[in-house]
Amino acid sequence: MKTTNRTEGISVIICSYNGEKKIKATLSAILEQKIPSFLSWEVIFIDNNSSDNTLSNVKNYSSLFESKKIPLSFYSEPKKGKFHALNRGISHANYQYFIVVDDDNWLYPNYVAKAFELIHNKPYIGAIGSYSEPVFEHTPEKLPKWFKNNQGCYAIGSQGKDGDVTERKHLWGAGMVSQTELYEKMYAEHPSLLFDNGIEDIYIAEDTEYCLRLILKGYQLYYSSDLKLKHYVPQERLSYDYWEKLNSNIRNSYKIIDYYNALWKLKNPKYKSKIRRLRLKLASKYRYLVTSDPTKKQRHGIILELLSSSRERSRLLQRLNRFMSDRTLQNPYTTS
Known part of the structure; x- marks a missing residue:
């Protein structure tokens, strides 16, 4: 650099x-x-x-x-x-x-x-x-x-x-x-x-x-x-x-x-409320169980991991969480 x-x-x-x-x-x-x-x-x-x-x-x-x-x-x-x-x-x-x-x-x-x-x-x-x-x-x-x-x-x-x-x-x-x-x-x-x-x-x-x-x-x-x-x-x-x-x-x-996409989805204002997040969690769990498509199953699984209250996180998600929490990277010209 x-x-x-x-x-x-x-x-x-x-x-x-x-x-x-x-x-x-x-x-x-x-x-x-x-x-x-x-x-x-x-x-x-x-x-x-x-x-x-x-x-x-x-x-x-x-x-x-x-x-x-x-x-x-x-x-x-x-x-x-x-x-x-x-x-x-x-x-x-x-x-x-x-x-x-x-x-x-x-x-x-x-x-x-x-x-x-x-x-x-x-x-x-x-x-x-x-x-x-x-x-x-x-x-x-x-x-x-x-x-x-x-x-x-x-x-x-x-x-x-x-x-x-x-x-x-x-x-x-x-x-x-x-x-x-x-x-x-x-x-x-x-x-x-x-x-x-x-x-x-x-x-x-x-x-x-x-x-x-x-x-x-x-x-x-x-x-x-x-x-x-x-x-x-x-x-x-x-x-x-x-x-x-x-x-x-x-x-x-x-x-x-798909990890990045899931984080972007959860940044949507409609998922700020606890009720909407719970609905998304339940829907994702159902879809995860019933789908046979491996790509869709992975995407629903990532959403479930992001919404889980468990402290256990995959290595990928741990790294992404550190990226997301790094405030020095936030665009100073936006309020989001």
Whole structure:
């Protein structure tokens, strides 16, 4: 973590694992950014333990960045997972705000400037999401039937209506804009549960966990259709096998994410009264007993654990309770 205060500006953090074939277009889009003269910015590239020529390809672009006077730095992160790569990028960021860019994201030319405009001087906003336009490797004559209704799982399309989308509870990591020191604060004393949970490391949903931590501490999630990027979709990601694997990984993340969701549910004002909490407890117990769906059973079980008067708590819930009781993380610009 940086020990000095960051200055006004924005850091573009690109994370990549074996992105050799994709990174050229991503960097080209960065080079085309239209940046106002008052705005300071930089590009930080993190190679997440790639086994191909990703990093050397990025280094080959150094002269182009230098010619446009765009600061470019690159680092390697040996730990597997985008969470670790992003943390490495954050630790080297020099500016107040940051944009997360995946190696298959091509930012529209006004992206960086618009991102700064949207978040600057709005400390109540925790993170901002963008519109993601798909670019397919091969224009398919007919997309798979399941794709249209599930493209959100691919971080494609809209993320709601412009403005406050806090009730959505998450934003895609691709193109996300946030406050650099706020991100550090959310994890400094409370490490990610996805990577240290006593169950297994889960290499997905780091963006969802961050957003849930933000809203549990009173920060808004925001969406702007003015922020646009193109999201490259290689042909192999349209296979049913890939879709099944993606779904399996998402379901696996529920082991952790459902704890955050349950805490968010109980923050709803309608559950403040003892009577309503008792009703919820009884309903959850009944549903826990009758459902055969393991995901639903888990969710009802978490609600029961949260509402239990027992002092016994799972390790996960103990850690989340410490996170929730940490008043230094509360958004000072809200009353919730």
